[in-house]
Amino acid sequence: MPDLSITIAGIEMKNPLTVGSGTYGHHGRFSQFFPVETMGALVPKTIRPHQWPGNPPQRVLEVPAGLHSSVGIPSIPWEQFETEDAPRLKALNLPVIQSVIGRTEDEYAEVVRRCTELDAFAGLELNLSCPNLKQGGLDFGYDPEAAFRLVSRARQQTDLPLIAKLAPDYSSLVPVAQAIEAAGADAVALVNAPRAMCIDADTLKPMIGNGVGALSGPAIKPMAVYMVWTLYRAISLPIFGMGGVATYRDVIEFMAAGAAAVAFGTVSYVDPMALPRALRELEAWMVQNGIDDVTQLVGAAHDADFERPQSRRVA
Amino acid sequence: MEQIDAPVVSNVHLTGEYWLLEVEAPSVAAALEPGQFVNIRIRDSLAPFLRRPFSVYRVNPEKTRLQVAYKILGNGTRLMKETLQPGTACDLIGPLGKGFELPEDAKTIALVGRGIGIAALPMLADLAAARGVTSHAFLSARSRDNLVGAEIFASHGGQVFTHADDTPDDVALVTDHLLRMAESTAFDALYVCGSNRLIRQVDQLARARGIPAQSAMEQHMACGFGDCHGCIIEVNLDRDGDTRGYREVCHHGPVFDTWEVANA
Numbered sequence: 001m002p003d004l005s006i007t008i009a010g011i012e013m014k015n016p017l018t019v020g021s022g023t024y025g026h027h028g029r030f031s032q033f034f035p036v037e038t039m040g041a042l043v044p045k046t047i048r049p050h051q052w053p054g055n056p057p058q059r060v061l062e063v064p065a066g067l068h069s070s071v072g073i074p075s076i077p078w079e080q081f082e083t084e085d086a087p088r089l090k091a092l093n094l095p096v097i098q099s100v101i102g103r104t105e106d107e108y109a110e111v112v113r114r115c116t117e118l119d120a121f122a123g124l125e126l127n128l129s130c131p132n133l134k135q136g137g138l139d140f141g142y143d144p145e146a147a148f149r150l151v152s153r154a155r156q157q158t159d160l161p162l163i164a165k166l167a168p169d170y171s172s173l174v175p176v177a178q179a180i181e182a183a184g185a186d187a188v189a190l191v192n193a194p195r196a197m198c199i200d201a202d203t204l205k206p207m208i209g210n211g212v213g214a215l216s217g218p219a220i221k222p223m224a225v226y227m228v229w230t231l232y233r234a235i236s237l238p239i240f241g242m243g244g245v246a247t248y249r250d251v252i253e254f255m256a257a258g259a260a261a262v263a264f265g266t267v268s269y270v271d272p273m274a275l276p277r278a279l280r281e282l283e284a285w286m287v288q289n290g291i292d293d294v295t296q297l298v299g300a301a302h303d304a305d306f307e308r309p310q311s312r313r314v315a
Numbered sequence: 316m317e318q319i320d321a322p323v324v325s326n327v328h329l330t331g332e333y334w335l336l337e338v339e340a341p342s343v344a345a346a347l348e349p350g351q352f353v354n355i356r357i358r359d360s361l362a363p364f365l366r367r368p369f370s371v372y373r374v375n376p377e378k379t380r381l382q383v384a385y386k387i388l389g390n391g392t393r394l395m396k397e398t399l400q401p402g403t404a405c406d407l408i409g410p411l412g413k414g415f416e417l418p419e420d421a422k423t424i425a426l427v428g429r430g431i432g433i434a435a436l437p438m439l440a441d442l443a444a445a446r447g448v449t450s451h452a453f454l455s456a457r458s459r460d461n462l463v464g465a466e467i468f469a470s471h472g473g474q475v476f477t478h479a480d481d482t483p484d485d486v487a488l489v490t491d492h493l494l495r496m497a498e499s500t501a502f503d504a505l506y507v508c509g510s511n512r513l514i515r516q517v518d519q520l521a522r523a524r525g526i527p528a529q530s531a532m533e534q535h536m537a538c539g540f541g542d543c544h545g546c547i548i549e550v551n552l553d554r555d556g557d558t559r560g561y562r563e564v565c566h567h568g569p570v571f572d573t574w575e576v577a578n579a
């Protein structure tokens with residue numbers, strides 16, 4: 001039996017598969033299709049420190065090989081998260097990495113502090129890249145200085161592993177990743193869904209309620225693989241890779257590009273058994289190819305003599 | 316709720332612009348309530364990428380098969396028609412959502428539908444008949460041959476009123492028929508699907524009579540089982556519509572009380 005386990009930012013995963021925040025389960029209720037413990041770590045939907053109804057309808061629209069959406073992270077009141085969701089998450093027999101977001105530096109620091117106090121999580125994912133919010137998320141994710149300040153503030157609030165989720169922005173990707181590495185983040189997750197728009201050729205108006213939305217699904221996979229490959233060469237931090245993952249071959253592709261863990265996202269809406277099937281097939285593929293340790297795949301697409309950069313951490 | 320490979324029994328033209336898919340799905344069919352839906356995937360396809368949600372048209376008496384009536388609207392439904400043939404199996408998730416509530420003591424109900432919205436109602440007519448409840452149907456469509464399932468409603472013995480936009484003789488609208496019949500008939504509950512105008516009028520009648528009324532709603536969906544938070548509609552949180560909120564059609568609905576439906 002090949003060894004599928006991997007430790008990333010101190011988080012011990014029994015296999016490298018996880019889920020993109022907001023694509024699996026809701027409010028601490030999980031898996032109508034397979035046991036949540038099948039995956040190596042769980043990333044629940046982003047929580048914020050205040051209640052929010054989310055964006056107006058229409059929120060989702062099918063596009064070729066993907067999904068155009070603007071859900072806007074609807075959030076239950078913090079008190080409900082604390083009393084209902086957190087105990088359910090804590091009771092799970094796998095590492096839970098809670099995704100968090102705020103509208104300001106203060107709100108990010110606040111939600112990181114509160115989540116740490118819940119003593120329920122193996123790590124925290126800072127969502128620096130939600131494409132569908134008027135405030136927060138991307139405001140920080142595009143700007144290296146703002147990202148540095150924000151991660152530094154979060155770092156002061158917690159000893160939990162901090163994973164920064166990054167936007168797929170070609171020009172800011174490397175400087176932002178280097179800034180959050182310097183500020184003391186333990187890992188990066190990428191890509192979040194890029195911003196996108198569809199316009200109705202009859203009405204000449206945007207087709208979803210928020211006007212601007214995200215693009216996700218297999219349509220974005222080659223872009224995401226490229227960005228994982230790029231950051232593997234630019235920073236020292238381990239990488240959670242994602243963006244259009246649908247099969248075990250996609251998992252191999254992201255790991256070869258440099259991801260230590262790989263998240264299934266939009267595909268689960270269509271094919272809810274995609275993750276457990278990929279896990280089975282990945283294991284079979286490893287047996288077939290004589291690979292006894294899944295960590296051998298990480299960065300395998302890079303030249304054998306390539307060495308990752310030294311840590312830039314200053315904090 | 317479960318995901319199954321349902322063998323296709325038949326996939327044939329129904330009437331007008333509508334087709335009828337029938338699949339073998341004992342576990343899903345046995346659990347299905349009127350108004351619930353199933354979510355069908357076009358196998359191994361990236362375009363269309365998403366599943367297609369359909370209300371269930373009918374379940375056979377043995378509860379081993381279910382039928383879905385659909386209209387060819389785009390690539391997904393065109394592929395459904397072409398690829399889901401006997402000998403193949405259909406990747407289906409169901410039953411999904413919350414169905415219609417038929418009050419225990421109901422004796423007479425009205426079913427009001429327009430276009431493909433009618434397809435959400437035959438299963439409720441079947442249930443009503445099985446429980447000895449009389450159902451009268453009020454059906455409208457753009458053309459006469461698109462009055463889906465009129466014969467099903469008639470087979471249960473209730474009255475069936477129709478209106479086709481393309482038929483000049485159809486002066487009265489279905490809501491005219493409904494209001495006229497309501498003058499002499501004590502409906503215990505009203506059910507509607509397929510048009511905001513119909514929902515509005517059914518809701519007014521229900522409020523005036525103090526009886527329940529429900530509507531099956533549609534919205535673009537990504538998953539259909541509560542994970543994507545995509546399929547919201549705006550709802551009234553109180554009967555006066557003073558406060559509003561969002562509800563997800565796939566699991567809070569698709570059936571809502573008509574007073575809940577905002578902007579109808």
